[in-house]
Amino acid sequence: MQNFLHPDCWPIGWAVFVPLLIHLWNRKEGRTILVGSIQWIPEQEQRKINRIQFSDFWRFLVRTLMLLCLCLLILQYLWPNKEQETYSNKWILVDPQIKISNSLQLILDSLSKTKNDIRYLQAQFPKEKSTKSLNNHWALLQQLAVQNDRPDSVLIFSNLYQKDFMTSRPTLPFHIAWQPIPEEEESPILLKAWKAGGNRATLLFALPSNTSFSFVKEIIDLQEEENLALESPLPSLKIQQNSPNKWMIESSNQQVLVENQASVSIDITSISKENLYYLRSAIRAIQEYTGVKILEDSSEPDFIFQEEIAAYTTQYFSRELNSISILQNLHYQEANDAAMVQELLPILLDSFIPAHIKQLDRRIMDTQLATSSYQAQERLSFNDQKQASRRFDSILWILLLGLFLVDRFWIGNN
C-alpha cells in the first residue's frame, strides 16, 4: 500500500495544486457571442470579472479527479490486501538463546505496546525466559498449533543460522515471519585460509549481520607461533605451525588450517548465454585479483549465480560482482527480507563453513525448508495483491474515461 507521505506520492499533491493554479489564473475566454450591447453590465462588474475568481467549480473538480486518477495509475497504487489485515491475534516468539541487545530490547518494548503478545520460544511459551528449553523449534510450533489460544500470525526472533529448527517443517495453521538476530553483532568468523605465495596466507572472514553477509580478506605473513592483531573489526589471530606445510590459524576459538591452494567452485548453469561471457570475464579478473581459483562446478558449488537473485553479497567480491550486476542487470537484494534470508542462508553457509566448524553445532537449515508452503502462500497472496491492484487499475481507467466524457460533453455545454 502506498504511503501518501512518501515522496513518490508527491505528484498527487501536484495533481491538485497545479490545476487549482491554472483554474484560478485561467483567462480562457470561451465562446465569443455578438450581442447588441454590454453597456448595461455596470463597470464595477466588469472589473470584478477581470480579477482572479474561483468559478466553474464542477469543471475544476472533474479535472482534478481526472489528474488524480492518472497519478494513481502511474504510481501503480496497490489496494491494500485484505488478507494482510485479517491477522488479529499476533504472537511474537523470541528464541531464548539469542542475546537481547539494547536495540533489540527497544524493538520488543515497542512491539509490546502495540498489543502484541511477546513470549519465548520455549515449552508452554512463557512470557518470561525459563531455564527449560526445547531445541526443536518445529516441535514447539507444532505444540502451539494445537493450543486453543493459538495465534493466527507469529513473528519469530531467532538465531541467525536457524539452527534449532530441526527436521522437516510441519504444516502449521498460522502465518510465520522470521527476524534473524546475529549472536554477536559484527563478530567475525574465520572461514578459510590459504597460502598466498611465500610465507603469506590469505584469510577469509565472514561478518554476518541480520541484513547481509560481508566477507573480508586479509593477507598475513605466517610466523611461527605469533599472535597478530588485525585491524578492527577483525579479531586477533594466533598462528601456529604444526608442520612444515601445515599452519593453524586460530581466531575467536575458531581454527582454520592453511591450505596449499584455495579454490572456489561456482554454479553458473542458470546464467543466460548473453551474460555468461561477461560473467566468466569477471570471474577471471577476480581470480587474478584474489589468487583464488574459481572453478565451475555445479555439484558442490561455493557460489550459485542466478540472474534473478545473486547468491551473496560480499565485501570481498563485491566490487567485481557489483559491477557485473550493474552491467548485466543481475539484481541482488539485501537480505533484509526474512524469506530471502531463509533462501540464501543455507546456500552460503553450507559452502563456506568448513566441516570442523559445522561440528560446533552450527546447524544449517535444509534448503528445502527455504521453499516451504509459507513461501508459496506468500507468493499467492502477493498474486492476490497484484490481482487486486489490476482490478483497481481497471476501475481507475473506467473512472477516468467517465470523467473525461462528463467534462467534454456535459460541463462544456452548460
Next chain:
Amino acid sequence: MNNIHELLLPKYLHSVKGLELLAKKTVASFLPGLHQSKRTGAGMEFSNYRTYQSGDDLRMLDWKLYARSDRFYIREAEQEKNIHVQFLIDTSASMLHEDSGLQKIDYARFLIATIGWLALQQGDRLSLQSMNEHQITRLGPKPGRKFFQRLLYQLLQLNCSGKFPNTANHFAPTTSKKEKHLLLFFTDLYEHHDEIFQTLKNYRRPQQEIILFHLMGQNELEMSFKGSVTLEDLETKQRIQLGSKEDRLKYKELLSERIDGLKDQFTTMQMDYLLVNMQESPGSILPYFLKKRIHSRN
C-alpha cells in the same frame, strides 16, 4: 431575405386579419386617450362605409343606409381616417443581435411589413425612415400599393452599422404639425449619449402619437448563454467575459430596473412603450398590440 414577398408571411398577415391599426390621437388635442372629432356633417369628404362597431360615434351612423339595408353602417370621412403612418427604424449595429436565428432588424422588418400592410388596407399613407451614424434614409409619405412595395423593397435594402446618430438636428420631422401622425419606432434603445431620447423629443408634435417597439432577444433578457462566454458589443467591439451565475443575476436585476425606468420615462413623455421579446412570434405580438389599442380606445 431577398424577396419582398418574404416579408409578408401569411401567418403574420392572418394574425392581424380583422384588426385595425387605430391611431389614438386623431384629433387636434394631444391628450392621451381617444377623443372624437367635433367636425361632422357637410364639409367632410366621404370616404367609405364600414360596419358599425361598439363604441363608434352614433352621429356618423348612416340612417338612410340603415333604412335601406336594416343594418348599421358608419359613414367614414376621409379626414378622420387618413393618417400618416411613419415607420422609424434604428439601423445601428446593435440591431444585428441574433436570437433563435432571427436578427432584430429582421424582426423589425416583419413587424413593419405586417403593420404597413394593415395600414395600407386602411388607406393610410406610409413612410419609412432609417438611421444610423453612416446613413439616413427617408421614403414617403405616400399611399397606395405601389408605394408599399417600394417601401418593402427599401426595407430589404437596409444595412445595420455603426451607432445611432448623435446629432438630433438630422432628424427634423418630415410631417406638418397639423397632420395626424402615427410614428412607430423600432429600436433596441442602445444609446451612448441619450441620442435616441433626443430624437424622440424632436418628433413630438400635437397631432402625433409615438409608439416605441423595444426589441430585445430572449437571450438578452435572461442572459441565457451557456457556459463561459465572452460577449462582444456589436457597436463598440468591446469584449467582456461572463461566467458566474452571480454576474448573470446581477445583470438581470439591472436590466429589469432599466426597463422599468424606460416605461416610466416614456409614460412621462406620453409615448407608448412595448417591450417585444423576440422569442415570441410577430404573429402573436401584433394581435396583442392591436387589440390592446382597441381596448384602450374603447
